[in-house]
Amino acid sequence: MAKKIEVPFNGTKEQEAKLLAALAQLKIDHGGKGLMIAALQKAQDIYGYLPEPVQQIIADELGVSLAEVYGVATFYAQFSLYPKGQYKIGVCLGTACYVKGAGDVYKKVCETLGIEGGQCTDDLRFSLDATRCIGCCGLAPVMTVNDDVYGKVTADQVEGILAKYRA
Amino acid sequence: MFRSHILVCGGTGCTSGNSIKIYEALVHRIYKEGLDKEVHVTQTGCFGLCALGPIMIVYPEGAFYSQVKVEDVDEIVNEHIIKGRIVTRLLYKETVGHDGNIKALNDTNFYKKQHRVALRNCGVINPEKIDEYIAYDGYEALGKVLTEMTPQDVIDEITRSGLRGRGGAGFPTGRKWQFARNSEGKKKYVCCNADEGDPGAFMDRSILEGDPHAVIEAMAIAAYAIGSDQGYIYIRAEYPIAVQRLTIAIQQAREYGLLGKNIFGTDFCFDLDIRLGAGAFVCGEETALMTSIEGHRGEPRPRPPFPAVKGLFGKPTILNNVETYANVPQIILKGADWFSSMGTEKSRGTKVFALGGKIQNTGLVEIPMGTTMREIIYDIGGGCPNGKKFKAAQTGGPSGGCIPAHLIDTPIDYDNLISIGSMMGSGGLIVMDEDNCMVDIAKFFLEFTVDESCGKCTPCRVGTKRLYEMLCKVTDGTATMEDLDKMEELCYYIKENSLCGLGQTAPNPVLSTLRYFRDEYEAHVRDKRCPAGVCKKLLRYKIVEDKCKGCTLCARNCPVGAITGTVKEPHVIDPAKCIKCGVCMEKCKFGAIVKE
Numbered sequence: 001m002a003k004k005i006e007v008p009f010n011g012t013k014e015q016e017a018k019l020l021a022a023l024a025q026l027k028i029d030h031g032g033k034g035l036m037i038a039a040l041q042k043a044q045d046i047y048g049y050l051p052e053p054v055q056q057i058i059a060d061e062l063g064v065s066l067a068e069v070y071g072v073a074t075f076y077a078q079f080s081l082y083p084k085g086q087y088k089i090g091v092c093l094g095t096a097c098y099v100k101g102a103g104d105v106y107k108k109v110c111e112t113l114g115i116e117g118g119q120c121t122d123d124l125r126f127s128l129d130a131t132r133c134i135g136c137c138g139l140a141p142v143m144t145v146n147d148d149v150y151g152k153v154t155a156d157q158v159e160g161i162l163a164k165y166r167a
Numbered sequence: 168m169f170r171s172h173i174l175v176c177g178g179t180g181c182t183s184g185n186s187i188k189i190y191e192a193l194v195h196r197i198y199k200e201g202l203d204k205e206v207h208v209t210q211t212g213c214f215g216l217c218a219l220g221p222i223m224i225v226y227p228e229g230a231f232y233s234q235v236k237v238e239d240v241d242e243i244v245n246e247h248i249i250k251g252r253i254v255t256r257l258l259y260k261e262t263v264g265h266d267g268n269i270k271a272l273n274d275t276n277f278y279k280k281q282h283r284v285a286l287r288n289c290g291v292i293n294p295e296k297i298d299e300y301i302a303y304d305g306y307e308a309l310g311k312v313l314t315e316m317t318p319q320d321v322i323d324e325i326t327r328s329g330l331r332g333r334g335g336a337g338f339p340t341g342r343k344w345q346f347a348r349n350s351e352g353k354k355k356y357v358c359c360n361a362d363e364g365d366p367g368a369f370m371d372r373s374i375l376e377g378d379p380h381a382v383i384e385a386m387a388i389a390a391y392a393i394g395s396d397q398g399y400i401y402i403r404a405e406y407p408i409a410v411q412r413l414t415i416a417i418q419q420a421r422e423y424g425l426l427g428k429n430i431f432g433t434d435f436c437f438d439l440d441i442r443l444g445a446g447a448f449v450c451g452e453e454t455a456l457m458t459s460i461e462g463h464r465g466e467p468r469p470r471p472p473f474p475a476v477k478g479l480f481g482k483p484t485i486l487n488n489v490e491t492y493a494n495v496p497q498i499i500l501k502g503a504d505w506f507s508s509m510g511t512e513k514s515r516g517t518k519v520f521a522l523g524g525k526i527q528n529t530g531l532v533e534i535p536m537g538t539t540m541r542e543i544i545y546d547i548g549g550g551c552p553n554g555k556k557f558k559a560a561q562t563g564g565p566s567g568g569c570i571p572a573h574l575i576d577t578p579i580d581y582d583n584l585i586s587i588g589s590m591m592g593s594g595g596l597i598v599m600d601e602d603n604c605m606v607d608i609a610k611f612f613l614e615f616t617v618d619e620s621c622g623k624c625t626p627c628r629v630g631t632k633r634l635y636e637m638l639c640k641v642t643d644g645t646a647t648m649e650d651l652d653k654m655e656e657l658c659y660y661i662k663e664n665s666l667c668g669l670g671q672t673a674p675n676p677v678l679s680t681l682r683y684f685r686d687e688y689e690a691h692v693r694d695k696r697c698p699a700g701v702c703k704k705l706l707r708y709k710i711v712e713d714k715c716k717g718c719t720l721c722a723r724n725c726p727v728g729a730i731t732g733t734v735k736e737p738h739v740i741d742p743a744k745c746i747k748c749g750v751c752m753e754k755c756k757f758g759a760i761v762k763e
Contacts, residue, residue, distance in 0.1 A: 136183045136369075138523075
C-alpha cells in the first residue's frame, strides 16, 4: 500500500525568492502582527506543501522558532507536510453527504486507489482527502477532483470518474 | 431601461452545477443578437432552492427555470427572449398554476412560509456591484446611525429588538455590544465569525456570496456603537467564491468612502480586513478564533476574561456571526419594534436553516422563529424523497441533537430546542429517514469531534475518543448494557469539565439519540441487530427460499465460498463464513437475497 511517501525536497531559487517577497508584503499588509497563518498559506500556494526547509524559512523570517511554525502547520487541516497528488480528490463527509451515502463513495475511492485519506498514490497522480462540508448540499454526495465537482455520486460511478484522470 | 432581466444564480451549489458557463453563454448570445441594450443578464447570490440548481429567473414574467444546462441557453434565448414564448419544459413545476399561468415565486410551497430578512438580497442583487446594494437601501442604516444616533442609541435599539446571536449559543447581541462599549480602552476590535464549520450548514456562506455589503455595513455600525476603528472577518479558505466577493465588496466600499477615514463626512473611521481560516472547527469558538487571527494554533482559552474586556490582541473585542450582522441594518432602518414583532417571546426575528439530507427541497430557508419542524420539513421541504418515513431531524451539527418524529410539532426557537436536548447551532438541519441508523449518526458526529478536538483540555481530548470507542463497540455488536450506562456517565463528565463550547456540547449527539432512540442502541447491544441495516458487522445476509431459483450465480460469485446448494434448489448462506461484502445481493437477478 502506498503511504505518505517521502519525496526529497527540490524547491527552486525562484520559489524561495517568491516566498521571501510574499512574506515581506504580508508584513506590510498585516502591520507586523498575526501573520503566521497567512504566511503558511502563501508558502503552500508556492510549494504545494510545507516541507521542513520551507518551515525553516518562515521561522527565520518571522523571528520565531521552527517548533512554533510546525505547531501551527500541524494544527490546521488545510496545511500538508507531504506533497499532494497531481489530482487532488476530495470526498465530502459533511452530514448531508454522509446520510446520503458519501461513506460508501469514500471507501470505494480508497479501495480503487489503494490509499487512505491524507495519502498519495506512488506515482503522485492521485491524493485523497475526506473534506468537510463544501456547502453544495443540494448535490450530495459530492466528490471533487481538483476543481471539477461531481454531484449525486454513487460508489458505482467512482471508477468511471477516476478513469477520466488516468489517461 | 431594459425590457428583460435574467438572473442567474451564482451561489456555490449552482456554480458546482456549471452556472458560470450558463451565465457566460447567455451573455455571449445576448450580445451576438444585439440585445445587450434591451436584456440585462446578471449573476446573483443563492436563491435557496439548491436542489433544483442551476437556477435562472427571467423577469418581468418571473419565469423560474430549474436544472438548466448550457445546451438550454439557445432555446431560452430563441424562444423566450426573442419570441416571447416561455420554455415550459424548464419551468419549476411548482410555479405553474392549474390554468397554466406562472405563479409568483412567493406563492410556491417552498417560499410561501418563508420570511426573508437576513437573506433579503440573496438572489435579488448582483453581489459584486455596490450600486445594486445601495439601490436596495444599502448603507442607509449606516448613514442614519452616524448622523442621527449616538452609539448608546444604537446599542439600545439592538437590545430592544431582542436580536440574539445566530451562530449557536444565542447570546443577546445588544448586551454583548454594551459590555464592549463599557470596557476601557483606546483600541477596540469588531470581528465577524465566518468560519462556518458545522457540516451541512451553509447560510453564512450564502449571505457572504449573495449580499456581502450587508455584513460590511453592519460591522461598521457595530464599530460605531462600541468605539472601534478596525474590523476583521475571519472566513474559511474553503469558501473561495465568498472570499472573492467579500474582497471586491470591501474594495468598492473603500472607493465609495463607506470604509476608511471620516465616513459620511463625520469623525468616524473604520476599516476592515479579511483573515483566512485554515480549516479547524474549533476556531468557530470565539476565543479560539481570536487566537487564530493572532496567528497561533487556534486553541481556546478560559473565560473570563471575556473578549468584550480582553479579546483580540488583548483589546476589547466583539465577535458576531455573519447571519447576526445581516439582520442589523434592517433593525436600524425599520426599528426594533418591527423586528421583535416576528418570532417568539424569547427568540425574536427569523432564522435561516440549511435543509439537507433526506429531503426533497434541499436548500436554504428563512422562517420566523416559532415555526414548527413539521412546517419546515413537510410544507417547505416537501418531506422525505421516495416515500420513505421521516425518522429524525438533526439540528446544531456536532454540538446539537436529534429531534425524533414525535416532537415534530415543536415550535423552533432557542429555548425549545435546548429543552428537547438539541440546540439551534448555526442552523444546519439534516433530515434522516428510516434507512439511517441513529447510533451510526452519533458515531459520525463523535468521529468528527475527536478529529477536531484541539487537544488542550483532557476531558475533551481523551473523553471524546473513549466515547467514540464505546460507540464503535455498540455498532460492532460487542458492547454490553452496562456500557450504555457508562457512556451516559462519560457524556455528562465531558460536558461539565471541558474548557470550551466544543467539548461542552460534543456529547449532545450521543445523549439525544440515547434519549429518543434507546431501543436502537439496545437492539445493537442485546439482539446484535442494526434495525436500519446500516452497521455492517451486525448485518446478516439471507436467502429467501421461495424467491431463490437455484441459478447458482451467487455461489459462484461469493469470494469466500459461504454459499452452498444444488442447481435449481434454494441456496443457503453460512453466516460463519460470510464476510458481508454484499456481492451476492448485487448479483442476484431475482431479489432473493436480503440483509437484516
